Amino acid sequence: MEPFIKVTGVSHVYPNGVTAIQDVNLEIGEGEIVAVLGSNGSGKTTLVKHFNGLLKPTTGQVTVGNMNTKKERIAKLSSLVGYVFQNPNHQTFLPTVRQELYYGCKNLKISEEETEKRVKKAIELFELENLLDANPFDLNSSKRKEIGMASIMAISPKVVVLDEPTTGQDHKGCKRVLELVKMFHEHGHIVVLVTHDMQLIGELNCRVVIMNKSRKIADDRADVVFKNQELLKTADLQPPQVMELANQLTYLNRNESYLTIDSIVKWFKHNKKGLEEERKIGTGS
Amino acid sequence: MSNRDAIVVENLTFQYPDTETPVLKNIHFTLKEGEVLGIIGRTGSGKTTLAMCLNRLVPTVIQGNLEGTISVFGQDISQRSVADMADKVGFVFQEPENQLSQMTVEEEIAFGMGNLGISREEMKYRIQETLKQVGLEGFEKRSPLALSGGQQQRLAIASVMAMRPSIMIMDEPTSMLDPRGKNEVYDVLRKIKTYGMTGVIIDHEVERMASYCDKILVLDDGEVIMFGTPKEVFSELTLLHEMEMNAPQVTELADRLRKELQIDVGSPITVEEAVKAFQIVSIK
Amino acid sequence: MNSLYIARESMIHRLDPRTKILFVLFIVISSFLFKDPAMQLILLIGMFPLVLLSKLVKQYLMSMQFLMLFVVLIMTIHGIYNPIGETPVFEIFGGLTFKYESLVYASVMSFRILVIGTAAVIFVMTTHPSDLAIALMKWKVPHSIAFMFLSTFQIIPIIAREAKIVMEAQQARCLDVKANIFERVKHLVPLFAPLFIITFVKVHQLSYVLECRAFSRNGVKTSLRETKISSLDYMFISGMLVLLLTELYLSFAQQISLTTSNLLVSSLFAVWAVFFIVIVKFVYKKVSVFIGG
Known part of the structure; x- marks a missing residue:
């Protein structure tokens, strides 16, 4: 089956002459969760803005659901x-x-029936029954971010791109984002995350695409990618704290990622049994 | 290190005019000179309001009803204005860009000093000094808007430091930054103690707070739930979880090993501590 | 780029902003003193050495291109259709006649635009906004107003960038910004409402920051940048004074008129020629980009 999003040999040069991404190839298929990582200026935002046509490739081609993004309106692509x-x-x-959701x-000017169906689904998904008449500006920042998400999900897009969903959020907010991402995934959406939050990615253990200096430098599952400490350093990424610990505990299984x-x-x-027999574990081999 | 009290907060209660309950309820704590205090709590728990009380933004600019007393280095601040406090208590905000108002980096740093009436010679000296402290030497003539987020936030810190406050308050100074920017800013913040400053920081990243702060204050619904060293506070996991908060990952891990597998490694709060604790795993 | 200011080491840049404000005033007064196109032209040519001195010839010419559009329109339309015209000067394509009085009227108006435009461009491109704020304060303009003036320069590029993000963010909500004109008018709300909110939040937060930087503190304020009236400023100001007195004498006592129909016609042709060059350059640029890929 054709991947839903297909990025072929794409480079993007901004009008001021800056090359933001260079020769990127990427395929995203049904049911995937993909996290795009990299520091600011690495080109990750430029890359994902190609998915809904906000940016068009300078060279190369992006297709979304078999449509060439160069030939489609952003409004139409945004519904996908x-x-x-x-x-x-x-x-x-x-x-x-309520108005935000509609x-x-x-x-999109879709039929009233279909609109009702989609909005109702979003209300259920985000459990917003009691908040419909609330003013989003009266809600706290976490909830307002969630309303932002709900208003996009009410369009019922196939793919959802979340730009820094956990930035500035407290522990509870971060946990909620994790929950929501899993829920979107279960409902058959493709989820693309643009994030710096390594704990979130650790929990999801999803596919990870790392951008660095306008190029794609890694594309694999998080547990595979994160094993490469050199790579993380190059891309200025800090692994979750438990992983830093695990890296220094030599008795853990080296073939695994924690x-x-x-x-x-x-x-x-x-390994509890083994531990009980030994009573003590040294760090050396 | 001296034993002077830098900040003493007693019976502090604050209520916004249009609300029914106070955002801060009967708050007490004392911070010694040279210490760094971390304030943690959920969104909406009153952290920022508390921090703003310390430099009089609350209640002079953001108005409401404030009761109780706050003293800074032994002096009651209840009659002071924010501008009055500016060379004693510096404040760094969350959004780097919203703190910039000038055309060049050096003018940005000079702006606060200019309001204090500091001479041009002294300004030039302090600009060089603070640029060095935040690692932005050579950026004097650049436009602040052309800097990266991490650089902008370091510039904001330099602008505050140039006014030579003895206390620095930082409200989520790294939450909007990428990992590189976060590290850059924390590298600067780690040094403020060596400049003889006392710090107050709000941040959600408990992993960083554990190794950076001397004291942690846990705020929930406007009340101080805990106040103590990071070790004391983060050991109280059950209490933190009740408030939907978390301890550093290594502390959480140690706690789960104890509860689920009866493996006791104590309560490490940093990676270094954890590595040591996990080297000898004893089983009860 | 934050403002229109362009840094150069030049005599004009070194002048105190207050001198330059006086200069702009002087030019505006001079320009309105004379009802004679030839005198306007002399003023315009007279200012060119200042442009040369400021080392900003290219930038100056670039910014004048835009004004040329107005000048061409005024010269052509007024020259033909303004009802005050009586004496025909010359005729194009059968029937359309340029008349002397209309041309005088049109060229005074258009040269005035160029004269005042030139003075303004010299002022804006050679004056650092911070210096302007300081100079205003020396004229006892309140600190906060001088600051507002300065921060306006600073916030415009930020708002422009935010506007672009809002545009993208609304397109991501399926707003079709390339729809027909009626639709687009309706779309102003989703574009301006968020922009307004964001700007408001930013300005609000900046006001807290300023307080924390002791903005409203009483007492003497100092500045990193030095602005001093130097001997150069005195020379410049005396020069302007002498010229102004001469102009007053000329315009009231003498009632001179140097304008001839030849001058008017050649100015008209010159304006057309310049405009034609601008257009050709513009088209050439577009085409070469298009061909170059």
Whole structure:
């Protein structure tokens, strides 16, 4: 089956002459969760903006659902690829949550019946029944970010791009984002994350694409990519704290990656017997 | 290190005019000179309001009803204005870009000093000094808007430091930055103690807070739930979890090993501590 | 780029902003003193050495291109259709006649635009906004107003960038910004409402920051940048004074008129020629980009 998003040999040069991405190839298929990592200026935002046609390739080609993005309107592409901006203030501005949810479908001019169906689904997904008449500006920043997400999901796009969903969020907010990403995945959406949050990626253990100096330098599962410490350093990425610990505990299984607290607890569960016999474990071999 | 009290907060209660309950309720704590205090708590727990009380942004600019007393180095600040406090208590905000108002880096740093009436000679000296402290030497003539987020935030810190405050308050100074920017800013913040400053920082990243702060204050719904060393605070995992907060990952890991597998490695709060603790795993 | 200011080492740059404000005033007054196109032309040519001195000839010419559009329109349309015209000067394509009085009127108006435009461009391109703010404060303009003036320069590029993000963010909500004109008018709300909110938040936060930088503190304020009236400024100001007195004498006592129909016609042709060159250059650029890929 054809991948839903196909990026072939894409370079993008901005009008000021800066080359933001160079010769990138990428395929994203059904049911995938893909995290695009890299420091600011690495080209990761430029790359994902090609998915809904906000940017068009200078050379190369991007196809979304078999459509060449160069030939389609952004409004149409946006109904397939929902893009949730980092700052909800850029996207939401209406006085009630309800209006925010209807807004995207109204722009698309789809039938009333279909609109109702899509909005209803978003209300259920985000459990917004009691918040419909609330003013998004009266809600706290986490909730407002969630309304931003809901208003994009109400369009019912096949793909959802989340730009820095956990930035500035507290622990509870981060956990909620993790929950939502898993939920979108279960509902059959392709999820693209643009993020610096390594704990989030550790928990998801999803596919990771690393951008550095306008090029794609890695594309694999998180546990594989994160093993390469040189690579993380090049891209200015700091692994989750548990992984830093695991890297220094030589008695753990070197063939495994320990991205989460769970993974280390699991190792101890399996090896508890051995530990009890030895009583002590040295760091040396 | 001296034993002077830098900040003493007593019975502090604050309520915004249009609300029914106070955002800060009967807050007490004392911070010694040269210490760094970390304030943690959920979104909306009152962290920023508390920090803003310390330099009088609350209640003079952001108005409301404030009760209780705050003293800074033994002096009651209740009659002071924010501008009055500026050379004693510096404030670094979350968004780097919103703190910039001038055309060049050197003018940005000079702006605060100009309001204090500092001479041009002294300005030039302090500009060089602070640029060095934040690692932005050679950026004098650049436009602040052309800098990266991490550089902009370091510039904001330099602008505050040039006014030579003895206390520096930082409200989520790295939350909007990428990992590189975060590291750059934390590298600067780590040094403020060596410049003889006392610090107050708000941040969600408990891993960084554990190794950076001397004291941690846990705020929930406007009340101080815990106040103590990072070790004391992060050991109280059950309490933190009740407030939907977390401890550093290594502490959480140690806790789960103890509860689920009866493996006791104590309560490490940094990677270094954890490595040591995990070298000898004893089983009860 | 934050403002229109362009840094150069030049005599004009070194002048105190207050001198330059006086200069702009002087030019505006001079330009309105004379009802004679020839005198306007002399003023315009007279200012060119200053442009040379400021080492910004290229930038100056670039910014004048835009004004040329107005000049061409005024000269051509007024020259033909302005009802005050009586004496025909010359005729193009059967029937369309340029008249002397209309041309005088049109060329005074267009040269005035160029004269005042030139003075303004010299001022803006050679004056650092911070210096301007300081100079204004020396004229006892309140600190906060001088600052507002300065921060306006600073916030414009930020708003422009935010506007672009809002545009993209709304397109991501399926807003079709390339729709027909009626649709687009409706789209102003989703574009301006977020921009307004974001700007408001930014300005609000900046006001806190300024307070924390002791903005409203009483007492003497100092500045990193030095602005001093030097002997150069005195020379410049005396020069302007002498010229102004001469101009007053000339315009009231003498009632001179140097304008001839030849001058008017050649100015008209010159304006057309310059405009034609600008257009050709513009088209050439577009085409070469298009061909170059």
